[in-house]
Amino acid sequence: MRSSRVRAGAVLVGAVVTAVTGCSSGSDDATTKTEDVVRPFKATPSASVAASPSPSAGQGRLVVSYEEPKKPADRRAEAFLKRTKALEGVARYADDIVALPYDVPLRAKSCGQVNAFWNPQTKDITYCYEFVDTLRQVYEKQETEGSAKERDAAVEQDLVGLTNGVLLHELGHGLIAMYDLPATGEEEDAVDQLSALLLASGDDEHQEYAIDTINAWSGLAEADAAGGIPANEYADEHSLDIQRFYNWSCWLYGSNPDAYKWIVESQGNPDGVLPEERAERCPDEFEKITHSWGTLLEPYLKDA
Numbered sequence: 001m002r003s004s005r006v007r008a009g010a011v012l013v014g015a016v017v018t019a020v021t022g023c024s025s026g027s028d029d030a031t032t033k034t035e036d037v038v039r040p041f042k043a044t045p046s047a048s049v050a051a052s053p054s055p056s057a058g059q060g061r062l063v064v065s066y067e068e069p070k071k072p073a074d075r076r077a078e079a080f081l082k083r084t085k086a087l088e089g090v091a092r093y094a095d096d097i098v099a100l101p102y103d104v105p106l107r108a109k110s111c112g113q114v115n116a117f118w119n120p121q122t123k124d125i126t127y128c129y130e131f132v133d134t135l136r137q138v139y140e141k142q143e144t145e146g147s148a149k150e151r152d153a154a155v156e157q158d159l160v161g162l163t164n165g166v167l168l169h170e171l172g173h174g175l176i177a178m179y180d181l182p183a184t185g186e187e188e189d190a191v192d193q194l195s196a197l198l199l200a201s202g203d204d205e206h207q208e209y210a211i212d213t214i215n216a217w218s219g220l221a222e223a224d225a226a227g228g229i230p231a232n233e234y235a236d237e238h239s240l241d242i243q244r245f246y247n248w249s250c251w252l253y254g255s256n257p258d259a260y261k262w263i264v265e266s267q268g269n270p271d272g273v274l275p276e277e278r279a280e281r282c283p284d285e286f287e288k289i290t291h292s293w294g295t296l297l298e299p300y301l302k303d304a
């Protein structure tokens with residue numbers, strides 16, 4: 001059963017009230033409504049967008065690898081990633097959209113910390129088994145309906161979605177560094193915006209990944225608030241918090257207000273979580289994000 005609306009709505013409410021809840025998501029619904037969907041990077045290139053990337057764009061791709069887990073607890077994350085091919089999936093998705101100047105390793109490994117990051121020295125992206133494991137626990141608190149097997153499957157779908165949300169964010173850091181992009185403002189916000197843009201402007205499956213990502217921020221914010229996850233677990237520059245949750249909710253809503261009006265709290269929709277005052281600005285915010293990133297990446301975008 002595909003029930004992302006109900007599920008996300010319930011979880012979104014959970015973030016600001018108390019009980020986090022949710023029902024299973026699914027990707028069994030193959031219908032796509034691409035005509036409703038903004039596809040800024042792939043659908044309708046303007047005359048100024050080259051049919052192929054500029055020569056400086058390069059032929060690089062994301063290259064996935066798995067390091068042997070350093071502790072037994074990380075084996076589950078390794079097995080999950082290999083089984084679902086989540087990393088290969090996000091690599092293929094990104095590679096279809098944007099050219100890289102050279103191959104960029106995407107390494108799954110034991111890090112000794114809960115993290116995912118772009119390393120500007122080694123020019124690679126690391127996805128820590130510990131991050132997957134911790135977020136599994138977050139989603140397990142949200143996926144409370146159905147049999148154990150169904151809950152497990154739902155959690156893994158959530159994790160695949162989040163893996164996309166997080167790694168497209170890290171790729172954003174990489175793109176800014178590799179192409180020396182003049183991204184303005186707080187880089188963390190800018191690359192969150194890129195990740196949200198890439199998912200929200202994708203097909204139904206990738207839009208679902210955006211919802212999974214939003215639910216992760218809500219669960220993490222709740223865990224932070226409850227003291228369940230020490231803040232120093234996230235000691236890098238990323239702010240995994242309620243603000244990120246609202247931003248992503250806003251951008252997803254803004255990408256398609258008709259489809260995502262259930263996110264907005266109103267008299268007719270008390271279960272929505274995005275305040276109307278913020279929601280009003282979201283279509284504009286999303287348009288600006290689309291324009292900014294479209295401009296920054298224009299020389300590096302692949303064929304429509």
Ligand SMILES: [Zn+2]
Pocket residue numbers: 169170173188191237238
């Ligand atoms: Zn970041």
